[in-house]
Amino acid sequence: MRVEIWSDIACPWCYIGKARFEKGLAAFAHREQVEVVHRSFELDPGRARGEVAPVVDMLAKKYGRTREEALAMEEHVASNARAEGLGYRTEGRDHGNTFDIHRLLHLAKARGRQDALLDLAYRANFAEERSVFDTAVLARLGVEAGLAEDEVNAVLADPTAYADDVRADESEAAALGATGVPFFVLDRRYGLSGGQPAEVFTQALDQAWKDRAPEPSAAPDAGVCDTDGSCEVPA
Secondary structure (H helix, E strand, O other): OEEEEEEOOOOHHHHHHHHHHHHHHHOOOOHHHOEEEEEEOOOOOOOOOOOOEEHHHHHHHHHOOOHHHHHHHHHHHHHHHHHOOOOOOOOOOEEOOOHHHHHHHHHHHHOOOHHHHHHHHHHHHHOOOOOOOOHHHHHHHHHHOOOOHHHHHHHHHOOOOOHHHHHHHHHHHHHOOOOEEOEEEEOOOEEEEOOOOHHHHHHHHHHHHHOOOOOOOOOOOOOEEEOOOOEEOOO
């Protein structure tokens, strides 16, 4: 059974959702027969490459909040991340265009290192003082994930490399009706949106394994980031 996950490195609920999904998958009886594929989705595709801003300042400007209010928003998301055992810095993080990251993730997919690079990129972006929007940092992450340095540099130097793959993923997400991430598709029959609790993922995996009906199942609302850049926190 295949599980496809559309996500963006800039999305905190994707970071949290990946951890929760993996816990849910670990509790699934047929976990060894599940193939997980990560797909591209840009939350801020209109942002120019190289245009980087501090996350807290960006949130304050976007939502017309004070810096203190924006920081409180970040702290709320951080509490969810930390509850999953994830590191999360509320200050000192950058926000920028993620297209290069997605292109490099497609190289990693071709080399069987996609999950490793995704974990490193999430950790660098949310838990460490390393900006994934710095090409030099991104190149080092690629090598740390086990990719050949010359291949990493070649992809990052060529803006067309794997660009069609990223666009194809995004077009497919639109065709499936995805307007935000994380977005999970199980066996092309069941869809879940947001950073659901681990037990919801386990239940969905069980259902997808047993029930071959084509109608998608729905799940309760959960944390999700959408294309206007907002990241909702569930009540």
